[in-house]
Amino acid sequence: MEKKSSNSGEWEKMKKEINELMTEGRDYAHQLKSQLESSSSPETREHLAKKILESYHKSLTIMNYSGELDQVSPYSYSGGSPKSDDSDQEPRVVKSSKKSMPRWTQKVSITPGFGIDRTLDDGFSWRKYGQKDILGAKFPRGYYRCTYRKSQGCEATKQVQRSDENPMLFEISYRGIHSCSQAANVGSTIPVQNLGPNQTQEHENLEIVKESLDIGHHNYNHEAHLHQSFPYPLSSTPNLESDNAYMLQLRDQNIDLFGSRSYSDLGTNVNYDFMASRDVGSASHSTSNSPSNVRLESPYESFDPNHPFEGFGRFYS
DNA sequence: ATCATTTGACCCAG
DNA sequence: CTGGGTCAAATGAT
Numbered sequence: 367m368e369k370k371s372s373n374s375g376e377w378e379k380m381k382k383e384i385n386e387l388m389t390e391g392r393d394y395a396h397q398l399k400s401q402l403e404s405s406s407s408p409e410t411r412e413h414l415a416k417k418i419l420e421s422y423h424k425s426l427t428i429m430n431y432s433g434e435l436d437q438v439s440p441y442s443y444s445g446g447s448p449k450s451d452d453s454d455q456e457p458r459v460v461k462s463s464k465k466s467m468p469r470w471t472q473k474v475s476i477t478p479g480f481g482i483d484r485t486l487d488d489g490f491s492w493r494k495y496g497q498k499d500i501l502g503a504k505f506p507r508g509y510y511r512c513t514y515r516k517s518q519g520c521e522a523t524k525q526v527q528r529s530d531e532n533p534m535l536f537e538i539s540y541r542g543i544h545s546c547s548q549a550a551n552v553g554s555t556i557p558v559q560n561l562g563p564n565q566t567q568e569h570e571n572l573e574i575v576k577e578s579l580d581i582g583h584h585n586y587n588h589e590a591h592l593h594q595s596f597p598y599p600l601s602s603t604p605n606l607e608s609d610n611a612y613m614l615q616l617r618d619q620n621i622d623l624f625g626s627r628s629y630s631d632l633g634t635n636v637n638y639d640f641m642a643s644r645d646v647g648s649a650s651h652s653t654s655n656s657p658s659n660v661r662l663e664s665p666y667e668s669f670d671p672n673h674p675f676e677g678f679g680r681f682y683s
Numbered sequence: 684a685t686c687a688t689t690t691g692a693c694c695c696a697g
Numbered sequence: 698c699t700g701g702g703t704c705a706a707a708t709g710a711t
Contacts, residue, residue, distance in 0.1 A: 494688055496703060509702065513687090525702090 383543075391421030471539040475532065488538075490548050492524060504530045512546055520546035 529535035
């Protein structure tokens with residue numbers, strides 16, 4: 367299998383990223399191990415566990431995507447039903463430079479009260495630059511680009527589209543690889559400590575969801591509580607279950623990851639679309655800067671208990 | 684004042 | 698021409 371020559375650049379970059387991510391994950395794991403031995407605060411441990419998970423998640427994303435470059439295998443897995451998934455309605459047409467960027471889709475379902483943050487928060491900071499009504503779709507599509515596009519020339523973008531059927535399902539399609547410093551440092555969602563230059567990240571995370579959720583204007587009838595707009599408790603709240611649960615989850619995922627299932631925590635469904643080729647200008651930096659999250663409380667805590675999400679029962683284990 | 688989001692206009696590929 | 702993606706001025710938030 368030969369890959370396009372133009373892919374090699376991407377490949378090298380991804381390789382490097384994966385390497386960094388895995389190394390980082392290992393380091394965090396080590397830290398966590400020692401933290402466990404010495405009775406440290408549960409927050410610290412949780413934090414570490416989260417970082418590890420993020421590292422894994424990211425590297426897997428990259429790996430899976432890069433796999434598409436090598437071999438054309440429609441990598442797709444769902445967190446619940448292994449049914450026809452490959453049939454994504456995505457234009458797999460590549461042509462111009464811009465559209466030839468690597469692209470893959472991730473289906474994310476949020477669950478009230480659980481790991482939404484991690485599901486929607488991919489660890490990168492995004493800035494919204496547009497929103498469009500899409501033909502046939504109830505909800506508009508949000509367009510985001512890397513916050514550091516200007517400063518670092520990072521061309522990564524993503525689109526967030528809420529599912530018609532399931533308002534809690536989001537289809538997030540990514541385009542391009544991050545070339546910004548974020549790429550080198552995955553663990554961006556830090557519960558405590560605020561070291562980042564700007565704390566845009568937590569905003570982004572929230573906004574993304576908020577927007578996407580808030581855009582029911584299309585089929586808004588007087589019937590529903592207009593102001594409701596799905597105030598899920600999302601955010602990058604580190605409000606994870608407990609250390610133990612989290613650790614178990616972590617272990618579970620590890621198994622899955624290297625087993626056959628892979629990341630299937632919250633119904634996260636990743637759909638990788640191959641094709642790509644277009645070197646992303648700058649090489650990846652390796653700044654030690656860490657965008658952080660200072661979110662400790664969720665502004666969307668006040669969601670309606672009236673409307674249960676039973677219809678979406680399949681999300682969380 | 685700065686930076687992010689909103690939103691209609693604009694661009695362009697199909 | 699149409700629809701999807703992006704731009705950029707206005708607006709909003711901090």
